[in-house]
Amino acid sequence: MIRQYELVERVKAYDPELNEAQLNRAYVFSMKAHGSQVRASGDPYFSHPLEVAGILTKMKLDSDTIVTALLHDVVEDTVSTIDEIEGLFGSKIAELVDGVTKLSRIEMQTESQRQAENFRKFVLAMSNDIRVLLVKLADRLHNMRTLHYIKKPEKRRRIARETLDIYAPLAERVGLRWMKDELEELAFAQLEPEGFESITTRLAYLREQGGDLIGRIIEELRKTVSTYGLQAEISGREKRPFGIWKKMQERHVPFESMSDVMAFRLVVDDIPQCYQALGIVHARWPMVPGRFKDYISTPKRNGYRSLHTTVIGPQRMRIEIQIRSREMHAVAEHGVAAHWSYKQSNDHAPLADSERYRWLRDLLDILENASSPEEFLEHTKIAMFQDTVFSFTPKGELITMPKGSSMIDFAYAVHTEVGNRCVGAKVNGRMVPLHQRIATGDQIEILTQDDQTPSPRWETFAITAKARSAIRRFVRQREQSEYAQLGRTLLTRLCEVEGVDLAADAVETAAKALGLAGPTDLYVAVGRGDKTEAEAIRAAFPSIQLSSDRRPPTARRIDWQRKGLAGDGAIPIKGLTPGMAVHLSECCHPLPGDRIVGVLSPGQGVLVHTIDCEALEAFNDVPERWVDVAWTNGSDSLGFFTGRLKLVVLNESGVLAAVANMCARHEGNISNLKITDRAPDFFTIMLDVEVSDVRHLHSIISALRANRVISSAERLRG
Template sequence: MLRQYELVDRVLDYDPAADEALLNRAYVFSVNAHGTQKRASGDPYFSHPIEVAGILTELHLDDETIATAILHDTVEDTVATPQEIDRLFGSNVARLVDGVTKLSKIEAQTDTERAAENLRKFLLAMSDDIRVLLVKLADRLHNMRTLHFIAKPEKRRRIARETMDIYAPLAERIGMYEFMKEMQTLAFAQLEPEAYESITRRLDQLKQGGGDRIAKIASGLTLLLRRAGLDAEVSGREKHPYSIWRKMQERHISFEQLSDVMAFRVVVPSVEECYRTLGVIHGRWPMVPGRFKDYVSTPKRNGYRSLHTSVIHSDNARIEVQIRTPEMHAEAEFGLAAHWAYKEGKPRADPVGNGRHSWIADLVEILDTAASPEELLEHTRMAMYADRIFAFTPKGELIQLPKGATPIDFAYAVHTDLGDQTVGAKVNGRVVPLRTPIENGDQVQILRSKGQEPQPGWLTFAITGKALAAIRRHLRGKEREESVRLGRKLYDDIVARLPASLAHDALPHTLQRLKLADEAALMIAIARRTLPDAAVMEALMPGSTGADVAHALAPQSSAISIKGLTPGVAYDLATCCHPVPGDRIVGLRRPDAGIEVHTIDCKLLGDLAERTDSETDWIDIAWGDKIAGAVARVQVEVKNQPGALGLLATVIGAHKANIINLRLDSRDTSVHTNVIDVEVHDLHQLMRLIAALRAADVVNAVERV
């Protein structure tokens, strides 16, 4: 662990003007606050924040960031308060510590909704001040370095999975490749221990078998470039195990078939010499087709610049070569952190809002429009993971998109209004369908019309989170408008059934009784059948149905999802055939009414099919994933003897079904016929229940109605 003076000296070495007193106060406060707390390794807990601060000194970050790293766990894990941090260390440090504290809550989440909410906090804190993310990445890196001390394998795997899914992609997105590689390697060792052991063992064998092959190739490259008059610094290494494993998975090849496991970095003084170096290397060894990438003229979205090429070296060995200037190398090593580093005692801050890191602003826009936790997680992971391509506007502006993006994604990347109004696209001057994938280097022109609006079909081929979020937001608004219109028609029908005319101020009182915000909310609730008609009638005119509002509001429909319906469209399970999950079903849409769900063999369907004047539309639907309880109707002939109904209830209860209604249909001296409505989970449960009833001694016959 770094001693107090060692940590302070590190900061003063690159920033002599740093606030030494601030760092000393933070060190002492953290040590005292954490007291006798221990880590899983047995080390004092305060060693962790000190080591995190040490990692950040390697990036030459400012004194406020270092102080934040020292204090980042005090509010969460000790009795220290945000107010105390503010008073002792200033508002900036307090704000950063609060941001890191929020980010820490993303950890140890398994429930999707809670994880999404914490990811939301994560992104908002990150967008406010990117230094929050730098501290969090250093915190996660040190935790990964000590992960092997945690005893429970499940906890180690959970932390490793979080690191692989969220933190490593974030490090990559802000250009901190060394952080990303180390995180991926440490996480890979926990998630795929056998693959990790196999690859590291083979890399060791490669080193032993070929001697110091990497040093020999690097020496040869240096000599070649020197003869061409180029002053180059050449270094080489094996690719890290996770990178090798991912290539094996993507290409479906074995380790022996993977030829480019060695990578070399060439640093030259200027951009011109980067291209000269490339020419010299390609002149000496054949280039591997399709493996050249020019990130100098078209940088990655995180600002990364370099020339990448692969050549076939001696013995048919493929090697990857990255060519860059010292400035590009600093960017590649430290990424966005390099823009917070001190140069001649002055910070070079890089605001999030600039174009190079506009993906963060895109993520914030997505979290403002995501309708569900799943949607938020889907879009943010997509934005962090996706490989990029480059396309151009007609004016030459560079737009970066994930692979597989279409003109719709391009349009929304330029501006949301342009995406909403898209009617067509030209790629390289040729009109193409909107679902056409854009290739690297394409010039894309979007054709627009003010009368256009987003179409539901776009969701089938748009792939960027920004485009999908905007399209879904518009469609939800349109569905809301349709629901309000439908609800208004149904509301008028409900009012017409009341026993007397409504008072002029009845509606405000109704909204108050139903605890609804406004008239639109009432109409939507009526259209979507979340409010039964009886509840609305009672709220409008108490006593009009002979029930109170609380009774009328009791759940009367199942929370069951139906595939094939637009989200939010109202539907009812038909009472003529009582469909349950597992039945083959069809939807009927009547004028000015919601959708009725019927079994495919319902008698009503046959009657409607024979009528020529029917205005009913047929809809192809199926049961969705969300299944609660559906009400089935069975007719039971029971022997007229004491205890028969009690036995029926016992059998039904034993099969986890619930009696909703029971009606005596007919009776004679020996047999009673009862019609029973039972709530069941699905068709399989209903069939088992019917079989059990038929087996009962008091039952003569059972049929589903």
């Protein structure tokens, strides 16, 4: 273990403003608090916070961070409290310790919920002070170094998986590459022991066969650059086993096909020399196409800058070369610790204000939009694990996006409100669909409209956590609102029929009787179909006998089958977004003007069918779930709906053009087309057309029937 005076000397070596008394007090306090506790290795528990502090001294972090490291487990694992720490060490240290402390004392239903809730709190604390993250990463690193002492294999695997999914990517995001590499390798050894053993054995064999191959390549690189009068610090290393494994999985190749298992680094004085060194390397050895990346002009999201290239270099070996300045190297090695100094006066600006840490603000957006800790953890993993592409706004601002991002992802990356109001996009001046993927170098302009709202369909092609969480949040809020609106209307209508007054106290009574939190939850449950309006009325008035109860199901079904267009008592579905509280059935494709009926489906809301739809036979035994619905109470347009047609057409050239032209002339938009049957003389086509109502569809059908190349045209059900 590090002795007390050794720790003080380490910090004093780089922090002349060290509060030596506070550091000594924290050392003694933590040692006494942990007392006789021991770790799985058998070592005194105090050795763990001491090792965490030692890791942070190598990163030259300030004394407040070292004190936090010494105290980071005392609240979780001893009887000490945050108030006690605040009294002894001040509010700032208490805030940092609280940020690192897990929520182990909060009862959760599952381990996944506990993990998710811990991480949610951790991100909140990290956003206020990035030192929370640095202490947490050092804590996880030491835990991983001693993970092999834990006896239960499933626990070791769970901790290793969490490290690989969350903490290694976080280390990469703040530029702690060395820590990310070690965390990945330690986790890899636990999760894939056979793969780890195989790769390390093969690397050892190559090392033995090649002798001092790395040294010989370094010497040749040094001679080459010095020939041009350029002085550079050159180093080389084998790539890490996890990095090799990951590339083998991505490329689906065996180890023998991995030719670039060595990487070399040239560190020069400034940016011009970086590009000079690149020119020297490319002039001397052939470059591997597609393997050059310029992270100086387009830095990574964590601020990392360097030139990367792969060449068929010395010894005819395929090698990767990184070229960077000394300043870039410091940031690459130590990340946030290299350029973020903390002072006890607390006069530093919040790290989240830096553009370099935009990802941290994105995590906070995800946290705000997530409906549960588990959803937040899911989105965070998505946000952490993606390669990047570089694109530009019309004003030339660089936007870094995960590989595979769509226009919707770009819109939300610009601003949440831009994403919510997005109606279209232009890439390099050309209109493109919202689902189009972004390519590096694209200049993207997002078109917005004030009355636009997110579509649930967007989530199918959005890949970034920020976009997906914002879309889910909107859809969730809109669904709840529409379910509540529909449920209130259903209850009000039934009360009018039964002649009862559903006052506020009656709604409260019904909600309580059905085990719901309040009136809003009752309305939502009725609108979603989890409870029927009849159940709610009976819960509010236990002695009531509903008029519908006095009529047999057969009689009620006949009433529905005799109905024409819905009357004044029908519930208008105008204003309810299709796909949320109301769903238009795909079995009959109802259109405005059709005679329709709704069926309450538990958990989905109302499914709207045409009155003659054969699927209604399945609901004959539950007519209490049938709902009297109407398209609208007025004559306003409801937008566009899908009508499905079956066409039999002549097999001759120009037929599809004639069909498309006829639909377009009558303002119908073809959304889908499928040839279902082919014969020498005739083709059968299924056609989906966007129309405003049933009359609009009939006008298109009439026009199609009048064309000589169309043998028949009829509306298709199902």
